[in-house]
Amino acid sequence: MPNPKRKWSKSRRDKRRTHYKASAPALSTCSNCGEMKLSHRACPSCGYYAGKSIFIPES
Amino acid sequence: MRHRVKGNKIGRTASHRKATLSSLATGLILNKKIKTTDAKARALRPLIEGMITRAKVDSVHNRRIISESINDKEAVKTLFSEIAEKVGDRPGGYTRIVKLGKRQGDAADIAIIELVDFSGSVEKKPVKKRTKKEEVTTPVKETEESEIKDAEVIEETVVETKEESTTEADDTESSQQEKKDE
Numbered sequence: 001m002p003n004p005k006r007k008w009s010k011s012r013r014d015k016r017r018t019h020y021k022a023s024a025p026a027l028s029t030c031s032n033c034g035e036m037k038l039s040h041r042a043c044p045s046c047g048y049y050a051g052k053s054i055f056i057p058e059s
Numbered sequence: 060m061r062h063r064v065k066g067n068k069i070g071r072t073a074s075h076r077k078a079t080l081s082s083l084a085t086g087l088i089l090n091k092k093i094k095t096t097d098a099k100a101r102a103l104r105p106l107i108e109g110m111i112t113r114a115k116v117d118s119v120h121n122r123r124i125i126s127e128s129i130n131d132k133e134a135v136k137t138l139f140s141e142i143a144e145k146v147g148d149r150p151g152g153y154t155r156i157v158k159l160g161k162r163q164g165d166a167a168d169i170a171i172i173e174l175v176d177f178s179g180s181v182e183k184k185p186v187k188k189r190t191k192k193e194e195v196t197t198p199v200k201e202t203e204e205s206e207i208k209d210a211e212v213i214e215e216t217v218v219e220t221k222e223e224s225t226t227e228a229d230d231t232e233s234s235q236q237e238k239k240d241e
Contacts, residue, residue, distance in 0.1 A: 044160060
């Protein structure tokens with residue numbers, strides 16, 4: 001069975017991981033209240049989606 | 060290849076899945092609007108749409124077919140009377156699913172599934188609005204109650220001192236005078 005000849009150093013391992021990044025969510029403005037919201041989802045601050053009230057926010 | 064693969068098993072055995080969907084269908088029929096995970100809402104949709112289509116024709120046979128998948132007599136009644144009446148001639152598409160975002164805890168996609176014909180009527184009497192009013196009124200009540208509680212506590216201490224007065228008369232009189240001054 002072929003096997004790796006050398007252990008990959010922490011440096012090489014960490015260099016590989018430099019491309020592991022979290023991306024920022026693509027937010028858009030709510031057409032009802034102007035807050036930032038995720039697209040295709042009801043606005044968490046006003047509870048509106050597509051011009052209709054889906055739920056009444058608690059606060 | 061995804062050939063002839065249909066629906067979502069939602070990670071449950073057949074019997075567990077049947078029970079879950081039955082419970083969700085009952086909840087949706089009785090409340091007209093339920094909040095659940097997006098996957099469960101989408102698994103429920105074809106089931107409930109088929110039920111409503113069947114409920115348009117009220118017959119003993121149709122009621123029995125529905126009762127196979129809903130174990131709630133009240134829900135079957137409302138489905139055939141209230142919901143079937145309101146849906147009328149709508150040719151399918153009785154439900155609406157709106158995504159709400161991720162749930163804190165397990166990051167599950169949460170959605171609201173509601174009956175389209177009841178979407179406005181349910182919002183007019185939200186339970187959350189009542190809690191708002193309670194929050195506004197309760198602080199006033201709490202302060203009153205706390206004052207009453209304080210008064211009761213003072214009275215209790217006085218009573219205790221009176222009980223002590225049987226043994227030590229001189230000390231209690233002075234303590235009671237102090238309490239009254241307070």
